[in-house]
Amino acid sequence: VWQTPNKPIVLFIEGDGIGPEITRAAMSVIDKAVERAYKSSRQIKWMEAIVGEKAEKMAGNRFPQESVDLIQRYRVVLKGPLETPVGGGFRSLNVTIRLILDAYANIRPVKYMKGLESPLRNPEKVDLIIVRENTDDLYRGIEWRWDSPEAVKLRDFLRRELKVEIEDDAGIGVKPISKYKTQRVARMAIRYALQNGRRSVTIMHKGNIMKYTEGAFREWAYEVAVKEFRDKVVTEEEVSKGASQAGRLLINDRIADNMFQQIITRTESYDVILAPNLDGDYISDAAGALIGNIGVLGGANVGDTGGMFEAVHGTAPKYAGKNVANPTGIIRGGELMLRFMGWTEAANLIDKAINEAVNQRKVTQDLARFMNVQALGTKEFAQALTQI
Numbered sequence: 001v002w003q004t005p006n007k008p009i010v011l012f013i014e015g016d017g018i019g020p021e022i023t024r025a026a027m028s029v030i031d032k033a034v035e036r037a038y039k040s041s042r043q044i045k046w047m048e049a050i051v052g053e054k055a056e057k058m059a060g061n062r063f064p065q066e067s068v069d070l071i072q073r074y075r076v077v078l079k080g081p082l083e084t085p086v087g088g089g090f091r092s093l094n095v096t097i098r099l100i101l102d103a104y105a106n107i108r109p110v111k112y113m114k115g116l117e118s119p120l121r122n123p124e125k126v127d128l129i130i131v132r133e134n135t136d137d138l139y140r141g142i143e144w145r146w147d148s149p150e151a152v153k154l155r156d157f158l159r160r161e162l163k164v165e166i167e168d169d170a171g172i173g174v175k176p177i178s179k180y181k182t183q184r185v186a187r188m189a190i191r192y193a194l195q196n197g198r199r200s201v202t203i204m205h206k207g208n209i210m211k212y213t214e215g216a217f218r219e220w221a222y223e224v225a226v227k228e229f230r231d232k233v234v235t236e237e238e239v240s241k242g243a244s245q246a247g248r249l250l251i252n253d254r255i256a257d258n259m260f261q262q263i264i265t266r267t268e269s270y271d272v273i274l275a276p277n278l279d280g281d282y283i284s285d286a287a288g289a290l291i292g293n294i295g296v297l298g299g300a301n302v303g304d305t306g307g308m309f310e311a312v313h314g315t316a317p318k319y320a321g322k323n324v325a326n327p328t329g330i331i332r333g334g335e336l337m338l339r340f341m342g343w344t345e346a347a348n349l350i351d352k353a354i355n356e357a358v359n360q361r362k363v364t365q366d367l368a369r370f371m372n373v374q375a376l377g378t379k380e381f382a383q384a385l386t387q388i
């Protein structure tokens with residue numbers, strides 16, 4: 001949660017495909033919620049950063065320096081989906097933005113709403129927030145092909161110096177998990193949980209097998225919890241020994257494979273899930289699948305001084321310009337943005353409005369089909385949200 005002035009400049013990137021429509025819709029919903037919650041004492045000053053196809057057309061460059069500078073300076077971005085051109089050998093725009101912001105945590109709330117086609121029998125209780133470490137682990141890309149000179153050297157070193165047995169045809173990857181990176185993301189997850197009145201933070205890991213990477217992740221995360229938040233948290237172990245949980249954030253941990261079972265069979269027992277990069281990637285998608293529709297998921301990449309908030313889905317080009325796309329994903333992204341700004345009341349209004357709209361069967365075509373009701377357009381849906 002950042003220090004935020006009352007009238008902050010927030011950037012928006014329209015994005016490609018359905019991006020412009022859903023982004024504008026989200027901005028109108030966010031503005032209305034802020035106005036309702038704070039009258040005129042707080043207000044977002046939107047400023048556009050031009051990136052993607054629009055930038056290509058206007059400036060001949062998908063990511064003009066001007067936009068890089070804006071992001072560097074203002075650091076909070078609501079972003080429509082950007083197309084990643086295939087091939088090319090350049091970094092995706094999303095990764096570039098993430099690096100500018102040093103956004104080390106990926107956050108994905110997964111909350112069920114009535115009317116979604118969930119594969120669960122009782123999906124009403126799905127209300128999870130996955131916090132995934134974004135900069136460490138196997139995704140650093142430190143790996144070598146089995147027949148590369150590096151792999152030959154490494155195997156040699158492992159055998160000779162470390163007495164490790166390894167096959168001659170093994171490719172080798174490195175899994176760095178550092179204390180610093182683990183603790184900054186743990187701190188963020190716990191702070192976020194406390195600020196937003198969540199019940200628990202579960203550390204996901206495979207520490208029984210990977211002791212010094214995922215096991216260390218578990219230990220370092222617990223350390224942050226009990227050293228830095230002592231009077232606000234209680235661990236499951238302490239509760240089992242009789243400590244009271246009242247008014248405190250519960251901290252526990254689960255082995256990764258078990259975590260997958262648990263979110264399906266005992267969803268209601270989980271709330272915030274903190275995971276290393278690889279586990280977090282898998283569990284984010286699995287959790288998303290629990291609610292049955294990617295059009296309604298929002299997410300963020302966040303660091304200590306800023307973040308990028310977005311929908312989880314892509315550009316859906318076949319719906320572009322038709323006023324039919326569901327803007328709920330990026331609106332959820334905006335809700336998350338408000339939570340990081342500490343504007344919790346406005347965020348809660350948005351959450352309420354979305355649930356209420358779906359209850360009243362006011363939905364866009366992707367959901368209307370299943371609910372057997374007339375669909376609202378993107379704009380009309382956004383308008384309905386502001387009128388609830």
Ligand code: ATP
Binds near residue numbers: 081083294312325
């Ligand atoms: P990209 O190449 O950018 O990923 P995509 O078409 O694959 O674009 P996805 O987000 O991966 O986009 O979505 C796959 C499909 O899900 C879309 O083609 C569309 O049918 C549906 N979809 C995704 N987001 C939405 C939305 N916001 N509203 C309605 N339908 C959506």
Ligand code: MG
Binds near residue numbers: 314
């Ligand atoms: Mg896609």
